[in-house]
Amino acid sequence: MIAEPDIANVAMTTPGGAWLIAALVWPVIAVLLTIVGGGRYAARIAIASMPVGLAVSVAIAARVLPEGDALVYLVGGWAPPLGIALRADALSAVMMLTTAVVISGAGLFAYADFGPKPGEPETRTSLVFWTLLIAVWGAMNLVVTGHDLFNLYVALELLTFAAVPLVCLDGRAATLAAALRYLMFALLGSVLYLLGAVLLYGAYGTLDITLLAARVQPEPAAWVAAALMTAGLLAKTALFPLHLWLPPAHAGAPPAASAILSALVVKGSFVLIIRLWFEVMPALWSVAATQLIAALGAAAILYGSVLALRQQRLKLLIAYSTVAQIGYLFLMFPLAFDPATAQLQGGVALTGGVLQTVSHAFAKAGMFMAAGLIASSLGHDRVADLAGVGRALPMSLIAFGLAGVSLVGLPPSGGFVAKWLLLSAAVSTGQWWWATVLVVGGLLTGGYVMLVLIRAMGTVAESAAPLKPVARSREAIALAMSLCAALLGLLALGPVELPTFGTSGVATAVAEVGP
Amino acid sequence: MSTVTLFGLCGAVLIGLGLYGALTHPQPLRKLIAFNLLGSGIFLLFGTIARRGAWNAVGGDPVPQALVITGVVVAFAATAFAVALLLRLFKESGEATLDPTAPVGAPPGRPES
Numbered sequence: 358m359i360a361e362p363d364i365a366n367v368a369m370t371t372p373g374g375a376w377l378i379a380a381l382v383w384p385v386i387a388v389l390l391t392i393v394g395g396g397r398y399a400a401r402i403a404i405a406s407m408p409v410g411l412a413v414s415v416a417i418a419a420r421v422l423p424e425g426d427a428l429v430y431l432v433g434g435w436a437p438p439l440g441i442a443l444r445a446d447a448l449s450a451v452m453m454l455t456t457a458v459v460i461s462g463a464g465l466f467a468y469a470d471f472g473p474k475p476g477e478p479e480t481r482t483s484l485v486f487w488t489l490l491i492a493v494w495g496a497m498n499l500v501v502t503g504h505d506l507f508n509l510y511v512a513l514e515l516l517t518f519a520a521v522p523l524v525c526l527d528g529r530a531a532t533l534a535a536a537l538r539y540l541m542f543a544l545l546g547s548v549l550y551l552l553g554a555v556l557l558y559g560a561y562g563t564l565d566i567t568l569l570a571a572r573v574q575p576e577p578a579a580w581v582a583a584a585l586m587t588a589g590l591l592a593k594t595a596l597f598p599l600h601l602w603l604p605p606a607h608a609g610a611p612p613a614a615s616a617i618l619s620a621l622v623v624k625g626s627f628v629l630i631i632r633l634w635f636e637v638m639p640a641l642w643s644v645a646a647t648q649l650i651a652a653l654g655a656a657a658i659l660y661g662s663v664l665a666l667r668q669q670r671l672k673l674l675i676a677y678s679t680v681a682q683i684g685y686l687f688l689m690f691p692l693a694f695d696p697a698t699a700q701l702q703g704g705v706a707l708t709g710g711v712l713q714t715v716s717h718a719f720a721k722a723g724m725f726m727a728a729g730l731i732a733s734s735l736g737h738d739r740v741a742d743l744a745g746v747g748r749a750l751p752m753s754l755i756a757f758g759l760a761g762v763s764l765v766g767l768p769p770s771g772g773f774v775a776k777w778l779l780l781s782a783a784v785s786t787g788q789w790w791w792a793t794v795l796v797v798g799g800l801l802t803g804g805y806v807m808l809v810l811i812r813a814m815g816t817v818a819e820s821a822a823p824l825k826p827v828a829r830s831r832e833a834i835a836l837a838m839s840l841c842a843a844l845l846g847l848l849a850l851g852p853v854e855l856p857t858f859g860t861s862g863v864a865t866a867v868a869e870v871g872p
Numbered sequence: 873m874s875t876v877t878l879f880g881l882c883g884a885v886l887i888g889l890g891l892y893g894a895l896t897h898p899q900p901l902r903k904l905i906a907f908n909l910l911g912s913g914i915f916l917l918f919g920t921i922a923r924r925g926a927w928n929a930v931g932g933d934p935v936p937q938a939l940v941i942t943g944v945v946v947a948f949a950a951t952a953f954a955v956a957l958l959l960r961l962f963k964e965s966g967e968a969t970l971d972p973t974a975p976v977g978a979p980p981g982r983p984e985s
Binding site (some may be wrong): 437439442507510511514518521525528530533534536537538540541544545547548551552555558561562 | 873887890894898901903904907910911914917918921924933935936939942943946949950953957958960961964970
C-alpha cells in the first residue's frame with residue numbers, strides 16, 4: 358500500500374531558503390527579550406523588532422511572488438519523510454506580508470493603550486499584550502510556512518495559545534468566559550486535527566504535504582482523516598455553525614487585539630484548510646463535499662449579516678460581520694472544483710478566496726481600530742447613540758466607511774475584486790446559486806455598514822457633552838489599514854499581476870498517481 | 873487477538889469516550905477531562921501505529937514516538953492554561969460554568985455608562 362518515496366519528488370533546500378528560518382527565529386528572540394525586559398520595556402522591544410519582521414516578510418515575498426517559485430528549507434538538512442520541510446509559496450508570502458502589515462499597524466495603534474506611561478508603574482497586562490502580539494506573528498509565520506502536518510499542529514496550538522489570552526486581557530468575568538469558550542472550541546479543533554493527522558500517518562507513513570499528496574488514495578482512511586481535520590479546522594476558523602465562540606471573544610477584546618484576532622488568527626486555520634483541500638488531497642473531494650462546505654459558508658453569510666444588522670453594540674456588529682465574511686471564504690471550494698478531472702484546482706476561484714482573506718484582514722483591522730477609537734471617545738459603543746461621531750471623529754468614520762466599502766465589495770476595493778472573481782467563477786461554472794448568495798450577502802453587508810454610518814452622521818444638540826478627543830495618529834493608523842483594503846483592488850487590477858495560487862507541482866504529482 | 877490490535881481498540885474506545893464527553897458535557901472542567909481522555913486515546917493509537925510500523929529489524933517506527941512526546945507536552949500546556957483560565961473565572965464570577973443557555977447575541981458586558 359505504502360509507495361516508496363519518490364526521490365525526485367522530495368524537496369531540497371532552495372537558495373534563499375534560510376529566510377524561512379529567519380521568519381521563525383526573530384519572533385522567538387523578540388518574545389524572549391520582551392519577557393526579560395518586563396512591562397517597562399516590552400512595548401519598546403516589540404515595536405523595535407517589528408521592522409525586522411517586516412523586512413523578513415518583504416524579503417521572502419520578493420523572492421517568491423515575482424517568479425512564483427516556492428522557497429524550501431529542510432530543517433537540519435534532513436529530507437522528508439524523516440525530516441521536516443518548511444516551504445513558502447505565493448499563498449504563504451501573501452499571508453506573511455498581510456500579517457506583517459496588520460500586526461505592525463496594531464502594535465503602533467496599541468502603543469497608547471499598552472505602552473509605558475510616565476509616572477505609572479509597569480503593568481502585567483502590557484507585558485502580556487506585547488509578548489502575545491509578537492507570538493501571534495511568529496505562530497502565523499509558522500502556520501503559513503509549515504509543510505508537515507504535525508509541525509502545523511504545533512503551529513496551530515501556538516497560534517491558539519497566543520490568541521486566547523488576548524481576549525481576556527482586562528480580566529473581567531465576561532471576557533474570561535469568552536476566552537474559555539474560545540479555548541474549548543479551539544481544543545476540540547486541535548484534537549480532531551491531530552487525530553486526522555495520526556490516521557494519515559498510519560495509512561501512508563508520512564506527514565509531509567508533498568509526499569502525502571502523491572500517496573493519498575480515495576479510501577476510507579483518507580476520508581475519515583480528511584473529515585476529522587476539516588471539522589477541527591472549521592471550529593478554529595469559526596465557520597457557521599461552529600462560530601458560537603467568535604462574537605463574544607472578538608467583541609470583548611481590546612481594540613488592537615480584536616483587530617488581530619479577526620483579521621489574522623481565524624485565517625491561520627483557514628490557510629490550513631486550503632493546504633488540506635487543494636494540496637494534500639485535491640482529488641479526494643466529491644461535488645457533494647464542496648457544495649456542503651460552501652452551503653455552510655452561505656449560511657454563515659446570511660446568518661452573520663442578519664445578526665450584525667440586529668446588534669446594538671458596534672463591536673458585536675463588527676464581530677458578527679466577521680462571521681459573515683468568513684462564510685465568503687468557503688464559497689470558493691465548489692467553484693474551484695473541476696468536474697472533468699474530479700479534483701480541486703487553483704485558478705480564478707482560489708485567487709478570489711485568497712484575495713478575500715487578505716482584503717478582509719485589512720478591512721476588519723481598520724474597522725475594529727476605528728470602532729475602538731469611537732468607543733473610547735464616546736465612552737460607549739451603542740449603535741443607536743453614535744450621533745455626533747461624524748463631526749468629532751471624521752477620520753475614524755472614514756476609516757470605518759472605507760473598510761465597509763471593501764466588505765460590501767464596491768470598486769476599487771480588494772473585496773470588490775475578490776467577490777468579482779468568485780462571482781465570475783460561479784457564472785462560468787453555471788452555479789448561479791452561489792452568485793445569488795454573493796449578491797444578497799453584499800446587500801446585507803451594505804445594510805449594516807450604512808446603518809452605522811447614518812447613525813454616526815446624525816447631529817446632536819449644541820448643549821450635548823463634548824466627546825473625548827482621540828489622538829490623530831491613531832485615527833491615521835486605522836485609516837491606513839482601511840485604505841490598504843480599499844486600494845488593494847487597484848493594485849490587483851492595475852500594474853501588478855495577481856500571483857497564481859496553485860498547486861502546480863503537487864497537483865500534477867497527484868494526477869500521475871491518481872486513478 | 874494480537875496485542876497491537878488490543879491496544880488499537882483501547883485507543884479507539886478512549887477516543888470515542890473522550891469525544892462523547894467533550895460534546896455532551898457543558899461544564900468546562902468535564903470538557904477538559906474529556907479532551908485529555910481523547911488525547912490519550914490518540915497517543916495510544918499513535919503508539920500502536922508505531923508498533924505496527926515495525927519492520928526491517930526495527931522494533932518500532934521511531935517517528936510517532938517523537939511526535940507523541942511533543943503531543944503530550946502540547947496537551948499538558950493546553951490543560952494547564954485552561955485550568956488557570958477556569959480558576960480565574962471562578963475567582964472573578966464565583967462560578968465555573970459557561971452557561972450554554974445564555975443568548976449568544978447578548979452583550980458580553982453591560983455598557984459602561
